[in-house]
Amino acid sequence: xxxxxxxxxxxxxxxxxxxxxxxxxxxxxxxxxxxxxxxxxxxxxxxxxxxxxxxxxxxxxxxxxxxxxxxxxxxxxxxxxxxxxxxxxxxxxxxxxxxxxxxxxxxxxxxxxxxxxxxxxxxxxxxxxxxxxxxxxxxxxxxxxxxxxxxxxxxxxxxxxxxxxxxxxxxxxxxxxxxxxxxxxxxxxxxxxxxxxxxxxxxxxxxxxxxxxxxxxxxxxxxxxxxxxxxxxxxxxxxxxxxxxxxxxxxxxxxxxxxxxxxxxxxxxxxxxxxxxxxxxxxxxxxxxxxxxxxxxxxxxxxxxxxxxxxxxxxxxxxxxxxxxxxxxxxxxxxxxxxxxxxxxxxxxxxxxxxxxxxxxxxxxxxxxxxxxxxxxxxxxxxxxxxxxxxxxxxxxxxxxxxxxxxxxxxxxxxxxxxxxxxxxxxxxxxxxxxxxxxxxxxxxxxxxxxxxxxxxxxxxxxxxxxxxxxxxxxxxxxxxxxxxxxxxxxxxxxxxxxxxxxxxxxxxxxxxxxxxxxxxx
Numbered sequence: 271x272x273x274x275x276x277x278x279x280x281x282x283x284x285x286x287x288x289x290x291x292x293x294x295x296x297x298x299x300x301x302x303x304x305x306x307x308x309x310x311x312x313x314x315x316x317x318x319x320x321x322x323x324x325x326x327x328x329x330x331x332x333x334x335x336x337x338x339x340x341x342x343x344x345x346x347x348x349x350x351x352x353x354x355x356x357x358x359x360x361x362x363x364x365x366x367x368x369x370x371x372x373x374x375x376x377x378x379x380x381x382x383x384x385x386x387x388x389x390x391x392x393x394x395x396x397x398x399x400x401x402x403x404x405x406x407x408x409x410x411x412x413x414x415x416x417x418x419x420x421x422x423x424x425x426x427x428x429x430x431x432x433x434x435x436x437x438x439x440x441x442x443x444x445x446x447x448x449x450x451x452x453x454x455x456x457x458x459x460x461x462x463x464x465x466x467x468x469x470x471x472x473x474x475x476x477x478x479x480x481x482x483x484x485x486x487x488x489x490x491x492x493x494x495x496x497x498x499x500x501x502x503x504x505x506x507x508x509x510x511x512x513x514x515x516x517x518x519x520x521x522x523x524x525x526x527x528x529x530x531x532x533x534x535x536x537x538x539x540x541x542x543x544x545x546x547x548x549x550x551x552x553x554x555x556x557x558x559x560x561x562x563x564x565x566x567x568x569x570x571x572x573x574x575x576x577x578x579x580x581x582x583x584x585x586x587x588x589x590x591x592x593x594x595x596x597x598x599x600x601x602x603x604x605x606x607x608x609x610x611x612x613x614x615x616x617x618x619x620x621x622x623x624x625x626x627x628x629x630x631x632x633x634x635x636x637x638x639x640x641x642x643x644x645x646x647x648x649x650x651x652x653x654x655x656x657x658x659x660x661x662x663x664x665x666x667x668x669x670x671x672x673x674x675x676x677x678x679x680x681x682x683x684x685x686x687x688x689x690x691x692x693x694x695x696x697x698x699x700x701x702x703x704x705x706x707x708x709x710x711x712x713x714x715x716x717x718x719x720x721x722x723x724x725x726x727x728x729x730x731x732x733x734x735x736x737x738x739x740x741x742x743x744x745x746x747x748x749x750x751x752x753x754x755x756x757x758x759x760x761x762x763x764x765x766x767x768x769x770x771x772x773x774x775x776x777x778x779x780x781x782x783x784x785x786x787x788x789x790x791x792x
Contacts (some may be wrong), residue, residue, distance in 0.1 A: 290655025291620075291627045294634045295682055295735050300783075300792040301336030301508060302329060303690065304696030304741040305351065305753070307366055307392055310769040314387040314397050318492040319366040321769065323499050328775050330503040333784035333792070337500065338508035338738050340690055342493075342584065344442075346516055349394040349763050350754075352591065353516045353558075355442065358434035358580050360489030363397055367404055373417055375408040391764040405488070405729045409481040421491020427551065428483055431490075433576065434520070439482035440466070441520035443475045452518040454536045461536060463524050491597065493584065508636070508738070513592040514542050514558035521573075522559055528566060528573055529559040542595070543602050543609035547642070553600070553609030554757065560601060563618050571618070571625040578626055583635060593637035593656075596622060597647045600667075623654045636684055640664075660685045660734060662725050663698050666713075667706040675713070676732050686732035687725035687743050690753045695722045697749030722746040730790040737792060744773060744779065 309316025317321065329337060343354030344361045351361075367384070371375045383400055384585060387393050410422075411417070421427075428435060441453065444466070450458050459467045472479070500507060515521045517538055522529050530539050542558040544550075566574060581588045595617055602612040626633060637656040639647065651658055660683050665674035672678065679685060685697045699707060699721040707718060716724045722743040729737040742751040742765070754762040786792075 284445075290653060291623055292633060292655040294632070294636060294655075295657045295684075298735045298791045299335040299737075300730060300787055301736065301738040302334055302741050302744070303338040303342040303686070303738050304761070304767070305690070307361075307763065308340070308741075308753070308766050309567070310389065310767050310772055311382065312385040313367055314384045314400070315363055315392040315394075316766065317364050317366040318489075318496045319368060320455050321772070322496050324711055324772060326496075326500050326503050326505055328772065328780060329505050331776060331780040331784070334788040335504065335792075336508050336587070336591070336736070336738070339510065339585075341510045341512055345394075345763075346518060348759060349392075351510075351763065352512045354519065355445075355513075355516065356434065356520045357515050357577050358431075359438045359486055359520070360493060360584075361673075362405060362485040362489060363401060364492075365401075365405065365485065365488045366492055367401075367408070370408045370488075372385075373419055375411045375417060376404060376413070380404055380407070388648050389768055392766060394764070405485045406478075406481045409484040410477075412484060419488075419491065419595045421477045421487060424484070424487055427487045427490065431486070435483055435486060437463075437524040438486070438520040439479045440472065440475075441523055443478040443594075444471070444481045446478065447471070447475060448711075453523040463526070497584075506586035507584070508587045508589060509581050510589045510591060511581050512554065513590065513595045514560075517541075517557065517559045518618075525573065528562055531559060531564055535697050538604060540601050540603045541606075543600050543612060544641075545600050546610055547614055550757070553612070555602060555606060559775045560599065567618065567621065571622055574622060578633065578635075579630060582630060585785055587634040587636060589636040589638055591638045593639045593651065593658075594641065594643060594647045597644070597650045606781050619650060620653050640689075655682070657682045657684050657734075657736065659683065661688060661690075661692065662686065662728060663688045663692050663695065666709040667703065676728055679732045679734045682734050683734040684736040684738055685729050685732045686738050686740070687722070687729055688740060690740070691756050692741070693749050693755075694747050695725045696743075696746055697752060700748070720746070727786065730786050730792055739766065744775065744783075 288580060304325070306318065306322060307315040311317055311319060311320050311321045326337070341351040341354060342360055342364070343351065343356055344359050345351055346353050346355050367376060367381055371381065373376050387396055410628060444456065444460055445453065454461060459469050466472070485732045497507060522531070526536055531537060532539050538559045540560055541556065542560055543555045544553055546553040578588065597619060598614045598616050600609065600612045602609050635653050635656050637654070637658050639651055639658040660674050660679055662674060662685065665672050688698065692698065697719065711718050714724050714728055723746065726743060727737050729739060751765050753765050
């Protein structure tokens with residue numbers, strides 16, 4: 271039987287600070303949302319190459335100060351960047367292999383199969399067959415030639431990142447060795463993290479483990495170059511930190527005591543989700559393991575602090591997904607077919623954010639606070655001082671008190687026409703009920719014929735100090751360019767920008783956006 275779960279006491283109401291912990295969003299600015307996998311190129315998905323730099327050139331030309339991305343971690347089942355094999359690692363699919371050809375680590379002919387893949391949608395299955403093999407081949411050549419690469423000393427990188435890199439590389443090599451099975455189905459000697467460190471299998475897998483380290487060295491090296499290019503253009507990066515991690519991850523394998531796992535089977539005893547609501551009679555069963563918050567609290571939230579620090583070393587600002595889960599989260603005991611039989615359980619509350627503030631007092635964090643919020647969630651956001659999010663697609667069809675309507679926007683907020691989870695604005699408008707479309711037309715005093723740009727202008731003129739626009743809306747694309755549909759298990763995260771679409775943004779589009787930024791003080 272699993273060990274009894276310790277009760278987490280809710281934070282005391284008297285614990286609210288006299289002033290917000292963080293108060294960083296003071297100036298008006300604008301950004302564009304585009305995940306790097308959606309960049310154009312001939313390697314099966316967007317990579318950290320000259321096309322990414324060209325996108326930065328567009329942002330600079332358009333007077334846009336931020337590039338927002340989804341989580342940059344290595345994706346697992348379902349290809350979602352919100353279900354990664356590690357909370358610290360980077361996605362090797364983003365590594366530019368052409369740079370390895372130039373360095374003499376791969377023959378150019380090896381990249382031809384990637385060039386045959388679709389330019390319009392990422393084929394994750396094909397990438398999974400092709401890219402790891404190419405990275406392993408490049409690693410073998412790197413070891414053979416002792417090639418110097420422009421990403422810094424390899425051994426120094428491994429030492430610096432060892433606190434997560436060793437577990438991640440070992441986890442990936444073991445997972446491959448055991449045919450992709452989740453770690454709790456591995457043999458006992460490897461399933462238990464402490465015992466695995468003494469397993470003779472690790473010596474046998476040493477080349478494979480080092481190849482996974484090498485893939486991370488390439489990702490972080492190329493990302494550092496791209497971020498430097500962004501800084502020279504006056505563009506900051508907004509990253510994304512999911513509140514939960516995947517069950518089948520190096521994080522859960524290496525530190526099972528930090529999660530609600532059965533100590534005997536190491537499987538989750540309960541998982542995350544959301545309760546039944548207007549949109550889903552059964553709720554949503556996400557399946558992520560839940561945190562053993564008492565264990566985190568006992569060591570001062572060391573894992574969480576390391577995670578935030580790592581994210582802020584990659585990006586200038588970090589959006590934390592599902593902020594309300596820090597106040598209370600929906601706990602669904604297993605086994606469960608749906609999320610109906612769950613309960614709200616208090617989260618760490620302000621205590622966690624105080625730990626963040628002690629370590630990173632100047633951290634710039636955005637709270638994803640969408641959905642139905644309680645007074646306590648709103649109080650937690652006010653106490654932290656973090657800007658919340660507003661989505662214009664959620665504003666219509668009700669009365670003038672709708673908090674997403676532009677006139678209700680607070681200054682300490684980030685406004686979006688829609689996020690990566692929404693339809694494109696053009697697609698949403700075409701499918702919206704007529705009473706919502708009528709509300710849009712009357713409120714914005716528009717015809718609706720150019721709705722994507724109507725929402726862009728509404729975002730720019732909003733009182734919210736930061737406005738983020740999905741690139742699909744700048745291109746006025748329809749639902750075929752939707753990036754993710756929540757609750758749909760397949761076909762997501764695949765949309766890609768074409769090179770010619772990117773080039774067309776230079777000129778009149780960039781000039782208009784720059785003029786709009788000047789007009790609205792962004």
